Amino acid sequence: MQIDMDHITKIIAEVAEEEIMPRWRKLADGDVMEKTPGDLVTVADIEAEIKLTARLTDVLPGSHVVGEEAVAKNSDVLNLLNEKDPVWIVDPVDGTRNFAKGDSVFGSMVALVHKGEILACWIHDPARKRTAVAELGSGAELAGKPLYVPKASQLQHMTVSLNENHRRWLEERAIDGLGPIPRMAIRYGAVAHDYISLAAGEFHCAQYRRLMPWDHAAGVLLHREAGGFDKMIGSQTPYAPKVYNEDCLLLTPNEEVWEEARRFLNPGSDSYHA
Known part of the structure; x- marks a missing residue:
């Protein structure tokens, strides 16, 4: 399965610029809701997931999306993880509570999974305009620079x-x-x-x-x-x-x-x- 990693990075960054960042520190009272007591969702979460779902499935026809907000509405969406088709796992705004407070520590997370194996991932940091990416067997990088877990023994x-x-x-x-x-x-x-x-x-x-x-x-x-x-x-x-x-x-x-x-x-x- 061939995926243009840079193209997906661009999609995630564009969606963040279109749906997330314009709402950061500008949320109205009606833009923040509770899915369950204490579990927040904002209009940015919802709209970003809708747009990511459309664009990611367009890139990979036949794929599906398991998104946090879609699952909140219908838990049966999780069953897609057991299907044979590729699945994009999406958290449109991880750290929603921080985002709603105006803090900068939040991000967008996307993983591509096929038959239970994680093939690729993207963690985008919209406030700092950087993305961490990894592809199975190809290493990891942040903003174009390699990431390495340090050696440690004690x-x-x-x-x-x-x-x-x-x-x-x-x-x-x-x-x-x-x-x-x-x-x-x-x-x-x-x-x-x-x-x-x-x-x-x-x-x-x-x-x-x-x-x-x-x-x-x-x-x-x-x-x-x-x-x-x-x-x-x-x-x-x-x-x-x-x-x-x-x-x-x-x-x-x-x-x-x-x-x-x-x-x-x-x-x-x-x-x-x-």
Whole structure:
């Protein structure tokens, strides 16, 4: 399956300029809604996904789109991930809460998947006009420059990204003889930026419990192609682009560090800590 990576990058950037950036810091009261209590969506999310759906399926006839906003309206859309046709997984505005507040930490995430394999990904940062891209077997880059996960072997010298509850829980366990706690990265509410930072080596490990495919398919491939390693803690299998209800994703610089990180980040547990 031949995909013009630069052409898709251009499409995503154009949609961001047409539907997302003109609304940034200019949202009216009626432009921000709740899909469920506390789960925001804006008119920018909706309109960007509509336009991306049309343009991406036009580029690849016969393909389908699994978009966050489409799934919010009809969960059956997720079944497309099990079909034989290529699927674009789309998060039009990752970090919607930040976007709605006027913060600059948000992004657009797109992954191309075929028969359960992630073939290509794009993470676009509209506020900074940069895009991270990766194609299976071809490496990863950000704004045209290669991305490399740094070599690392000692967890205590690494920087780890965890959710706030997990971080507090781990710090409390330190008094039980857990040993030195690694440096903790700050999460700013947009996994798109987490994955760019992870692939660029700004932090070394990350663990995620909320695993909707539009949040992780693109980022996992970016991290893999930058040289990183990932595996699910419960099933002990590499991440796949699907919905996980009872598992947790751990990403590390390499396979050797993965088991150490699993034990350290989830002390006293045979599986994982949420």
